[in-house]
Amino acid sequence: MYTIGSKSFTAVAINTASKAGEWIKSKLGGIREINLKQSSQDLVTEIDKGAEKLIRNLILTHFPDHSILGEEGVEPGPAASAKALQDMSDAEYLWIVDPIDGTTNFVHGFPFFCVSIALAHRGEVIVAAIYDPMKDELYVAEKGKGAYLRGKVLQVSGEQTLAQSLVATGFPPDQQYALPLNLAGVASIGPKVRNLRVAGSAALHMAYVAAGRLSGFWEIGLNSWDVAAGALLIQESGGRVTDTEGRPYTLAVRNMLATNGHIHDEMVTELTKVQ
Template sequence: MPHASFFAEESGQNGDAPYCWVIDPLDGTTNFAHKIPYFCISVALTFQGVSVLGVIYDPLRDELFSVQQGKPAMCNGKPIAVNCPANLSDAFLFVGLPYSKGIAYQQTVKTVERLADKVFALRHLGAIALDQAYVACGRTDGLFFRDLGWWDIAAGMLLIQEAGGAVTTFEGTVPTKNYRSYVAAHPKIHEKLRLLLPTDT
């Protein structure tokens, strides 16, 4: 697609065409640098700010998660779906931490403390794009985080949606390029989880 623009973690925005490739060449950089085997590559194609195509690749496990708007989410060519826990108390959730240890970081830590006895388990693994792929294929039941980048969610958000999941901000709106918060889960528990998260309003 020669007329598309690019938006990447390392280089920022290049151009303002309706179609845009959103790229994170290494999601989970800290894990990679410390030889922790949990990182991935994330690429999405957006049209006027909406994801229409997404790919997340885990090179260590040779797992390619792929999705096209309106079509089933896939892992290595096989359809995937989000898991549906019986109750929020049965949910195994991932949590992401902001890059900087400011107010959003402190709020996330407090939220984890508040949720600890309301869900089955919480984990922070350090690669948000791969976290979303794991939600999409049902390995974990949901995730939430604040103040990360558009490149972190452009592919994963579409993957979860087409796998049957619900994705919003903490306020209940659809995440866009300038989102501040993100929560994803099976629709059965999504709203219950969202209402336990702090909003900016």
């Protein structure tokens, strides 16, 4: 499943994420144009678009018959995102790409952003690569084969309760629906955890859950390219990924909950109170 001929899906994902990440890092501080998407909090730059073009070209060089769903090829808003995913639902192999997850951080020079690449086979994610160019950390997972960082097997953290946990979330750009719900979740969960972090990249937050650096993460109104790679990383690291009501993860999930497994039910209870 993980190769066509002698070409490894995982090797291509690793090579592509690494090359795109290094190119993005080289452009830090050199942004010429910033445009707004969904709101003043939802940014896109020529670097996002250039990185996605680079990623597409690298993937299609190896697998010209594969489909690619990239953030910069989709109009802003949840309806457009859902339609784009639905339009590709029949693809045998679908690469799901966020060229810069954490664009606002990138624009401001805040060093917390990443390249996120996932490969789904008939709707199930089988390969994931998340590359943080600022820390030179490449998180990799294959379905059924574990998740790795610098050759070490990743394992989620061992916290058993919310009171012991460091949890992350985000502030969605959708100020009418997603942001108020997420803030309600902050009000509910914040007093019950050891502390909260909001660092501005869903994919990297999820990689941190897989690596045991965070106990959990949730956010309302995400897209498939934000979370597909992170979801496989966490599952292969022994964690649990669902929507915020505890239903199984699919590519269509927009309200994401990912944890070490131990605190999952507690978080579902708190989040369902405010949704």
